[in-house]
Amino acid sequence: MLSGPPTFDAAFGEQLETLFAWRRDVRRFRRDALPPGAVDRLLHLADLAPSVGNAQPWRFVLLDPAQRAALADHVDAASETAARAYDPDRATAYRALKLHGLREAPSAIAVFCDEAPAAGHGLGRATMPEMLRYSCVMAIHTIWLAARAQGIGLGWVSILDPDTVRTMVGADPSWSLIAILCLGCPEQDTEEPELQRLGWQARERRPR
Secondary structure (H helix, E strand, C coil), X not given: CCCCCCCCCHHHHHHHHHHHHHCCECCCECCCCCCCCXXXXXXXXXXXXXXXXXXXXXXXXXXXXXXXHHHHXXXXXXXXXXXXXXXXXXXXXXXCXXXXXXCCCCEEEEEEEECCCCCCCCCCCCCCCCHHHHHHHHHHHHHHHHHHHCCCEEEEECCCCXXXXXXXXXXXXXXXXXXEEEEECECCCCCCCHHHHCCCCCCCCCCC
């Protein structure tokens, strides 16, 4: 245990900025299994994320192969529905994108928010109950950065119907779906977002 607060020097700050720059939403995974205990370690680090009232409302459900296969089919169907909402040219570009890695990634997790956790005693959420969901997003971001630092890629799947997914994985009816996360070793590491590389959307930068 440290005897005092740690010192984060300039070199660490530069490494942290590099970590931010190289964090990617990964869709293309190798099928190699993750090292033993890797997912458990990431979920442990998620518990260090900030949360309203220290409620830690995130609930993680590890998905088995059958659930992942069913989810992949569901996401594909939802993606086709989404494609039909675009004009023809944009729909063609949309269909050419790879939007999830549920069939390839060696691990997948459903992240839910407990909308009424006993922990936290209601602090900070009486007027903004959505703070519970924002807290879950902070936990996801913590996993995302920690995974990238370990050479593990993460992809956030969101083209789906939350109620359908909750039923598919047997989650508590009072929980709200926040994300489906794919985890695995990426096919390649790149600083450039795939959607930017493929011409879908460039990253917008604020003027300094």
